Amino acid sequence: MPLFVSNTLSGLKEEFVPLEPGRAGLYTCGPTVYNFIHIGNLRTFLWEDVLRRHLEFSGYAVTHVMNITDVDDKTIRDSAKEGISLRAFTERFTEYFFEDIRTLRVKPAHHYPRATDFIPQMVEIIRKLTERGFTYTSEDGSVYFRIAAFPGYGRLAKLDLEGIKPGARVATDEYEKEDVRDFALWKAEGDGPVAWDTPIGRGRPGWHIECSAMSSHYLGETFDLHTGAVDNIFPHHENEIAQSECASGKPFVKYWLHAEHLIVDGEKMAKSKGNFYTLRDLLEKGHAPLAIRYLLISVPYKKKLNFTFAGLEGAYQAVDRLSNFIARLNGLVESGADGGADILPQIKSFKEGFRAGLDNDLNTAEAIGALFSFIREVNPLLESNSLSALNAGLALQALREADAVLDLFPPAPKLQEEALPLIKEREVMRKAKRWAEADAIRTQLSEMGVILEDTAQGTRWRKKI
C-alpha cells in the first residue's frame, strides 16, 4: 500500500511518489540554537523522526538533512549578552540540542549543516537572484527580495497578497524597502561584530536564505520532502520557495508537510503563561523519556497535541504495558515451550493495521491502536500458558519490525550487580514466609528501579522504564 501525505502546497492528501524511485530527499527545519528546545519543538522533531523512519521502513533510501540555525537576531543578542563569541554560544546549545534528541531516541539526520558554514553558497544564490532581477539593494547595502517579481508568491500559505498592505499589522518603519512584503536576503552590518565580508558586501544572511542554500547543496535544486511546524509556512517556507525557485528556475519541493502545534492544557504554550516546558523540565520532574516520546508521537501530526501531565502519566502506563508484554514474550522464548495456539493470523492483522495506519498520512494513533489490539489478543494466551516459544518469537519479531518506526522498546534489561543477590535473598525469605523482610527487599529493589513480580513460574524481575 502506498504512503499518503498531506501536502500543504495542494491542501490535499497525496500519494508519495519520489522524484527518483526508491529514494527520498528529506529536509526538516531544525532549531535556532539560542536556548534549550521545548516540548513543542520536540513534537515536531519526533514526528519528523517517525516520517523518516517510516520512509525507511517502506524501503526508501532516505537522505535526511536538518539545518542548525546559528546566526539570527536572538543568537547574536544572547551571545553578546554573555560576552562570548557567536560560535561558542551556538555550539553550546547545539550540543544540548543533540543531547535532547538523543534522549528521545530521534534518529540522527545524515547532515546537520550550520548556517554560518554556508555563507558562500547563500551569497551565490543571492548573486543569481540579482542577476535575474529579483533583488534590489537598499541604501545601507542590505539586499531584499522583490516579491512583486515572483507571481507564485503566496501559493503555499494561500495568502491574499492584497490583504497584506502597508499599515495594519505590518511595521512601516522599514522605509528602505520598496514594498513591506519584501524580505531581507542579506543584512548589511557595517562594522557590526557578526558579519562576513563577501562579494555582495559586509553583512549577514537573512533568515530564509540558509535553508535554500543548504537544502539544494545536499538534496538538489528540486527535492521530495520539506517539513516543519505550521508556523513555518509563512513567512519562512513561502520565502524559501520564492528564493529557490527564482534562483534555479525549477520547482523547489514536491511535498510540503507541516505539523500542528503542541498546546498545553488547551492553551498556547508560552513563557508568560507559565506553561512552557523544555525536555529538561520534564526529566527533572522524573518523567521517563520513553513516556515523553510515546505521548508526543501518539497524536497524528496534523492534529494539535494537547499536552497535560495526566496525559503524560497515561503515556507512561501505555509504554509500561508494552514493556511488560515484551518481557513476557521474551520469557516465553527463553523457556522453549512448545505446542499451543498459532497466532499467525493475529500477527498478520497487527502488521497490516500498523502499516495501514502509518501509510495513512502517518496516522500514529491508528498504528498504535493496532499494536495494542494485538497485545490484548495475545495476553490471554500468555496468561493461560497456551503459546509456544516459537509463536512468542514470531510475535516479538513483528513487534521489533514495528519498533523500527516507533522506537518504544524498553532499554535492554540489565540488572545491577547488587540486585541479583537481593532477589535471591528475598526468595529465601519468601520460602520461610518471612514476609516483612521479603517486602523490605522488594521495596529496596524498587527504589533501585527493579520491579519484582511473583508468578506461578517464579519471581520475575523487570526494570522500571
Add this chain to the structure above:
RNA sequence: GGCGACGUACCCAAGUGGCUAAGGGAGAGGUCUGCAAAACCUCCAUUCAGCGGUUCGAAUCCGCUCGUCGCCUCCA
C-alpha cells in the same frame, strides 16, 4: 477583516456514507495472589457541540448557530 484547523465517553484519541463507534489512560466489580505487581474477565458513548437538510442509510456530505485554537514578516 482575510486564511485555516477543530469540537467523538471522566481525560487523550481512531474513525471521513453502510458489520455491535478502534485503541490508551483513569474508574468500578471479579479471578489469581502471603501481600504487592502484572495479567485476565466483566462494566464504562443507542451516541459523535447544537439545529436543520441531502440520502434507503451520516459522527462521516451540505447549510446555519454556538464554542475552541492557530496563522496573516522572522514563534517548531
